[in-house]
Each structure stands twice: as C-alpha cells, then as structure tokens.
Amino acid sequence: MKTDVEELTPTRVKLTVEVPFDELKPNLDRAYKEIAKQVRIKGFRPGKVPAPLIDQYVGRGAVLQEAVNDALPELYGRAVEESEIFVLGQPEVEITALDDGKEMTFTAEVDIRPKFEVPDYDGIEVTVDEATVTDEEIEETLNTLRERFGSLTAADRPAEEGDFVSIDMSAAVDGEPVEDASTTGYSYEVGSRSSVEGLDDALVGMSAGESKTFTSTLVGGEKAGQEAEITVTVQSVKVKNLPAADDEFAQLASEFDTIAELREDLRTRLLRNKRMQQIGQARDKALEALLEQIDIPLPDKVVEDEIQRRNEQLEQQLQWSGLTKEAYLEREGKTAEEFDTEIAEAARQAVKGGFVLDQLALQEELGVENEELSEYVVTQAMQMGVQPQQLAQHLTDSGQIPALVSEVLRTKALNLLVEHVKITDEAGNELDLEAIQRELNGETVTPEETAESAETEESAEAKAEDTAEAETEEAKDEETKGKADSES
CATH class of the missing domain: 1.10.3120.10 (Trigger factor, C-terminal domain)
Structure with missing residues (x-):
C-alpha cells in the first residue's frame, strides 16, 4: 500500500492511497460469504453458493463494492498511522479507481491537528485571588442558613420585597387563555425575579384579595416568547421571620453547641472553598498564559x-x-x-x-x-x-x-x-498548590515540610550545577590532553 499526503491547508490534508488488489483478497472472501448467506439459488443451501454463481446472478460489481466497504476503515487507519498525522473528525472518502484484479485507489480529505511545538513554560507567572474570609462573608453565610430555618407569618399589610405571597396567575394571548401558563396557590418571594418579567413590580404594594393585570413575555410552554396579558391575584401576604443567631440556633442547625463554634466552622468551610477556587484559577490562568505564547491555525x-x-x-x-x-x-x-x-x-x-x-x-x-x-x-x-x-x-x-x-x-x-x-x-x-491540595485532602502540612522541600530543590539545583561544572572541567582536561598528544 502506498500513501501520499497533500497539505491542503495547515489543518487539512488529502491522502491518496494506492492499494494492490492482493490486499483486498480477505475482504473479497468475506464479501462472497456474506452475499452467499443472502442469495437463494436452487440446488444450493444458504451460505454455500459458489463464487462464480454469485458473480453470475448478483454481479461482480456488487461483490467488489461489499469488499471495498469492508476494507476502507482498516486501509484508512493504516494510511493515517503510516503518515503520522493526528486526524480530527470523519474523513471525506472517494474511490477514484478500482481496476479489478490490479489496484484500487481512494482519497480521503480530513482535518488534522496543526503541527507545532510547545515552547518552554518554565518561568510563567500567574496571580490568583487571595484566600481570606471576612466577617461579612461569615455573617452572609450564616444568614443564608438562618433563611432555611425561617418561618412564615401572615402580614396585614401590602406586599413588600422579601415577602412571600400566595398567588393565582393566568395568561391570555390575543384574548385566548393560555392553559399551561396558569397556576393557583403559587408561593412566590417578591423581589426574587424568578418568574415572568414584571411580576415583582406588580406585586409590590398589592394586598390580599387584590388583582392586577400587566403585559409580559411568556418564558415557557407552547406560547413561549409571545407577549401575553397576565393577571395576578394575591391570596395572602406573609413575612419570613428568621431565628436568632444564638447557641439554640447552632444546636438546631448543626452539630455544634455554640454559635461561636458554628461561625468558626463556617469560616473553615469558606476558606476551603476559596482554596479550591485558587487551584482552579491557577490551572485556568496557567493554560491561558501558555496559550498567549502560541499562535496556531x-x-x-x-x-x-x-x-x-x-x-x-x-x-x-x-x-x-x-x-x-x-x-x-x-x-x-x-x-x-x-x-x-x-x-x-x-x-x-x-x-x-x-x-x-x-x-x-x-x-x-x-x-x-x-x-x-x-x-x-x-x-x-x-x-x-x-x-x-x-x-x-x-x-x-x-x-x-x-x-x-x-x-x-x-x-x-x-x-x-x-x-x-x-x-x-x-x-x-x-x-504551593501541592501543599494546598494535601491540606484539602485532610493531610497535615507543616512549615518544616515546606522548608525541607525548598531545601531539597535548592540542593538538587546546586548538585546539578556542580555536576555541570565538573563535566566542563573534565572536557577541558581532555581537550588539553588531546592537543598535547597531537603536538608530541
């Protein structure tokens, strides 16, 4: 088999593959066996029809087509391997010549990974966020936890942002009701902006029993994307009361006895998350910095x-x-x-x-x-x-x-x-990302280990420099000796 590679672009090639007919013999044998199982000729059992009769009744061309289709994947794979190219996606294959008994030729156009070398990446520097946890972040996380344990009580006043309302909603497009856009008894937090546009603005100031109609775009269902007249009716207005941030709450919401212990645990968890974010940032930014040094099609x-x-x-x-x-x-x-x-x-x-x-x-x-x-x-x-x-x-x-x-x-x-x-x-x-990862895995990383690691690296570098200097001196001695021998 002979393969020629033509570069159409830096990222696409055309393979021209010439295959001696002898290499197709195993595929021809399989083609005859497969077709013999399918044809029905009087006097022969399925699978036992001789090749000459298959040629006569089915046609040599059909056998060749079956054999070629069977052979192409392996032949293409061999051509790619011999050409030492990294192909991407499926090729566009065309049979350009099929001389029965002599040779088959096909072409394959395919995208390839561009050829390039990754430059030296030692010395790349990147900056990531600082892993510090503020008291404000701890309180924000604590308040989120308190929200989960909050209770709703009826409010005898119009709805405000942050309130929870029970509402009924219906929609109509061109006067026709939209069945899948109606709901009853839906609990909604005013100001969450998690429903159709305009709902939050409509709800602010509404009291229980009041209705209001506004225009908005439907975001789901059969009429998604269409403008509709939406009617909302408030059934009730409730305010969420949060439990006090005290020892009793800590015992309710966690395994800790005091709020101080809970806050410290939240600090530890937040710091862990920020450490993980540092690792992710470092990986992303390191790759970005390397990509900036490389220009490829x-x-x-x-x-x-x-x-x-x-x-x-x-x-x-x-x-x-x-x-x-x-x-x-x-x-x-x-x-x-x-x-x-x-x-x-x-x-x-x-x-x-x-x-x-x-x-x-x-x-x-x-x-x-x-x-x-x-x-x-x-x-x-x-x-x-x-x-x-x-x-x-x-x-x-x-x-x-x-x-x-x-x-x-x-x-x-x-x-x-x-x-x-x-x-x-x-x-x-x-x-030291390795030390951070070990810390996240629950391993203990001591300052002594960090210092020892640094000393080991410095020692290795010094040893490498000493070895290089020794090899240089030895080379000079050999050169001097060679000159002396030549002069003598």
Whole structure:
C-alpha cells in the first residue's frame, strides 16, 4: 500500500492511497460469504453458493463494492498511522479507481491537528485571588442558613420585597387563555425575579384579595416568547421571620453547641472553598498564559462543532430553568451578537487549549495507566450519582474510551504545566498548590515540610550545577590532553 499526503491547508490534508488488489483478497472472501448467506439459488443451501454463481446472478460489481466497504476503515487507519498525522473528525472518502484484479485507489480529505511545538513554560507567572474570609462573608453565610430555618407569618399589610405571597396567575394571548401558563396557590418571594418579567413590580404594594393585570413575555410552554396579558391575584401576604443567631440556633442547625463554634466552622468551610477556587484559577490562568505564547491555525469544522455543542448545552440548561434565550440575554445584559461572539471565542480557546495540552503530553511522553483511568471513572461516577461499573460499561459500549484516555492525558499535561508555574495571590504570597491540595485532602502540612522541600530543590539545583561544572572541567582536561598528544 502506498500513501501520499497533500497539505491542503495547515489543518487539512488529502491522502491518496494506492492499494494492490492482493490486499483486498480477505475482504473479497468475506464479501462472497456474506452475499452467499443472502442469495437463494436452487440446488444450493444458504451460505454455500459458489463464487462464480454469485458473480453470475448478483454481479461482480456488487461483490467488489461489499469488499471495498469492508476494507476502507482498516486501509484508512493504516494510511493515517503510516503518515503520522493526528486526524480530527470523519474523513471525506472517494474511490477514484478500482481496476479489478490490479489496484484500487481512494482519497480521503480530513482535518488534522496543526503541527507545532510547545515552547518552554518554565518561568510563567500567574496571580490568583487571595484566600481570606471576612466577617461579612461569615455573617452572609450564616444568614443564608438562618433563611432555611425561617418561618412564615401572615402580614396585614401590602406586599413588600422579601415577602412571600400566595398567588393565582393566568395568561391570555390575543384574548385566548393560555392553559399551561396558569397556576393557583403559587408561593412566590417578591423581589426574587424568578418568574415572568414584571411580576415583582406588580406585586409590590398589592394586598390580599387584590388583582392586577400587566403585559409580559411568556418564558415557557407552547406560547413561549409571545407577549401575553397576565393577571395576578394575591391570596395572602406573609413575612419570613428568621431565628436568632444564638447557641439554640447552632444546636438546631448543626452539630455544634455554640454559635461561636458554628461561625468558626463556617469560616473553615469558606476558606476551603476559596482554596479550591485558587487551584482552579491557577490551572485556568496557567493554560491561558501558555496559550498567549502560541499562535496556531484552528480547523474551522472543529471550531464550528464546539460552538454548536456549547449552544446546545445552553439550550438544555434554559429548558430546565424555563427561560427563553431572549430572556436569558436580557438578564445577562447582552445582545445576540455579543453572545455569539463570546461563544465563538470561548470555543476557539477550548479547541486551542486541547491541541496545546495534547502536544505537551506528546512532547513530555506522558502516558495513561489503567489505574488512572479507573480513578477518573470513579470520580466522574460520584459526580453523576451512578455506579462506577455502570459508567465504565456505558463508556465502553459507546466507544468513548479513546476520548476518556485523551481527557486524562490532558489533565496530566495541565498538572505538569502548573508544577512549573510560579503562582502568587493578590497579596504577593507565593503559593504551593501541592501543599494546598494535601491540606484539602485532610493531610497535615507543616512549615518544616515546606522548608525541607525548598531545601531539597535548592540542593538538587546546586548538585546539578556542580555536576555541570565538573563535566566542563573534565572536557577541558581532555581537550588539553588531546592537543598535547597531537603536538608530541
């Protein structure tokens, strides 16, 4: 088999593959067997029809087509492997010549990952948020917890923001009632802005028994996106009373006996969250900094697929939340053009980041062990709330194992990058992400260990410098000796 590679663009190639007919013999044999099972010729049992009769009754062309279709995936795979290219997506294949008994030629156009080298990433510096917890943040979290234990009592006054009202709602479009847009006895927090636009403004100042009609755009149902006349009737107005932040509340809402202990626990939890955010920020910013140093072309089709995937993901999320895209854009304060631009840029960055991490893994000769795959599957299964065996079987059956291997490799490449990056917080403190991760895992990290680690690194660097100096001196001695021998 002979393969020629023509570069159409830096991210797309055309393979021209010439295949001697002898290499198709196993595929021809299988084609004859498959067709023999399907044809019915008097005097022969299914599967036992001789090849000459199949040629006579079915046609040699049909057999050749079956054989070629059977052979193409393997032949294409071999051509890709021999050409040492990293293909993306499905190829456009065309049979350009099929000379029975002599040769077959086909072409395959396919997108490829661009060829480039990841530059030296030692010395990259990034800054992340400072992991400090303020008293205000603790009180805000405590108040959120108190909200969960609050009680509602009737208020003999018009509704205000923060009140809870029981309401009936109905909608009509062009005078026709919209059945799926009506509800009764709906409990709603005034000011939460979690329903149709205009509802919160309408409710403020309304008392129990009053009704009001306003115009808004429906966000769900068959008439989603259409303007409707919405009538709201207030059945009751209630105010939420929060429990006092005292020892009694601490005992009710937690395993602690005093409010001081509860506050300290909240501080610990908030600090843990901020530490985790630091790790995430460091990883994101390290990759961003590396991407800024690399300029590579991106395949249009791959970027388009990523844009489509992100849009479909957003549509699913909006359906779950009952929002239209128009309502979402209005809430975010973006135009459709601005949103599309942001999605396209994010998609390009994601594709570029994947390419860079793939190449980094290749340059550093990173690999994936079975234990790492298993650990990744277990982690994903826990996040999805399914059994690891169930997820592993699904990934295998759906052919997603190669994608899983790629994901684990990219994670390892990113971890390697972060190890070489200098990370400081906004206060100028240099961070050791490994120590932070160990702390989050419940391990004890002492100042002595940190100092010992630093001393070990300095010792290793000094030893490397001494070795280099010794090798240089030895080379000079050998050079001097060689000159002396030559002169003698």
